[in-house]
Amino acid sequence: MARSDEQRSREAAEALEHLGQRSLAELSMESLLQSMADLTKRVMPGDPEASVTLLIRNEPRTVVDTGPLALGLDEAQYRRGDGPCLHTARHGVLVEIGDTRVDSRWPDYGRHVTAHGVLGLLAVPLVLAGEEQVAGSLNVYARRADAFDEASRAVATGLAPYAAVAAGTVQAYRKAREAADNLQIALESRAVIEQAKGILIERHGMTADQAFEALATVSMSRNVKVREIAETLVLTGELPPVRSRSRRSADQAVHQRDT
Structure with missing residues (x-):
């Protein structure tokens, strides 16, 4: 029923x-x-x-x-x-x-x-x-x-x-x-960027600001995130070359303290 x-x-x-x-x-x-x-x-x-x-x-x-x-x-x-x-x-x-x-x-x-x-x-x-x-x-x-x-x-x-x-x-x-995941990603990004900056400071006598500027210059020239450039530097030991017209400014940033 x-x-x-x-x-x-x-x-x-x-x-x-x-x-x-x-x-x-x-x-x-x-x-x-x-x-x-x-x-x-x-x-x-x-x-x-x-x-x-x-x-x-x-x-x-x-x-x-x-x-x-x-x-x-x-x-x-x-x-x-x-x-x-x-x-x-x-x-x-x-x-x-x-x-x-x-x-x-x-x-x-x-x-x-x-x-x-x-x-x-x-x-x-x-x-x-x-x-x-x-x-x-x-x-x-x-x-x-x-x-x-x-x-x-x-x-x-x-x-x-x-x-x-x-x-x-x-x-x-x-x-x-989602916020926690994003925070974790941000912390991981910061860590690898700091590692990359440390490599540039040690090898080229840069300041922390100069090291970040070098990473940012390559990042902008290649249209990829700073984190990706930093990861490449940490993994390979080499900073990827700058593309197009930005090459001179990046070279200057890398070698500024060497000259």
């Missing part, structure tokens, strides 16, 4: 309470977000599939999904550059398609979705507090037309804030990880 709206709402509330009681030690943020998608699939009507789209600097990606159908329908929008879920993420508005066979807003996408057995769609905006240039959408793909009513929309909009918190935390972690 089909579950009533009251049963679905009760299941959603109970599942959310259960999730809230679990510690992050046993449930990572990615797992929490996946649990939100799985919960959406379980409590929403229309035998649905679900996913979460994040729009980061206007670049969309699906961070979790309940199966290949939801992922594929998300990516079909990304390839087209538009669609209900992207519209929701970009504009922060709920989008509902009662029947994909007759909705005229995204006709090409509607035909694609219908061909894959999805007849109803609900996209709920995710408000990511403090996240600049990041937006999101909780996507529900129903296999039945006119699957959503006021009660099921309320369930979906009730789930969205939890998904938004999880998505925002995942994005914050990824940003922190």
Whole structure:
């Protein structure tokens, strides 16, 4: 027997309470977000599939999904550059398609979705507090037309804030990880540049500033990073020659203290 709206709402509330009681030690943020998608699939009507789209600097990606159908329908929008879920993420508005066979807003996408057995769609905006240039959408793909009513929309909009918190935390972690990786790269670059400067100081009696100027001159003439020039010098013991009209200035920098 089909579950009533009251049963679905009760299941959603109970599942959310259960999730809230679990510690992050046993449930990572990615797992929490996946649990939100799985919960959406379980409590929403229309035998649905679900996913979460994040729009980061206007670049969309699906961070979790309940199966290949939801992922594929998300990516079909990304390839087209538009669609209900992207519209929701970009504009922060709920989008509902009662029947994909007759909705005229995204006709090409509607035909694609219908061909894959999805007849109803609900996209709920995710408000990511403090996240600049990041937006999101909780996507529900129903296999039945006119699957959503006021009660099921309320369930979906009730789930969205939890998904938004999880998505925002995942994005914050990824940003922190990226910043840490960039810092590590910067430290490694500094180390090899200092090694290269030391070689030039020892061999040519340069000052630290003169050594860096020599590296920078070769870097500009070859249109490569200073780090790459420094790595070549450290590995080979030789400073690559300057190309084109910059050759004289680099030679002067290298031999300034020798003359």
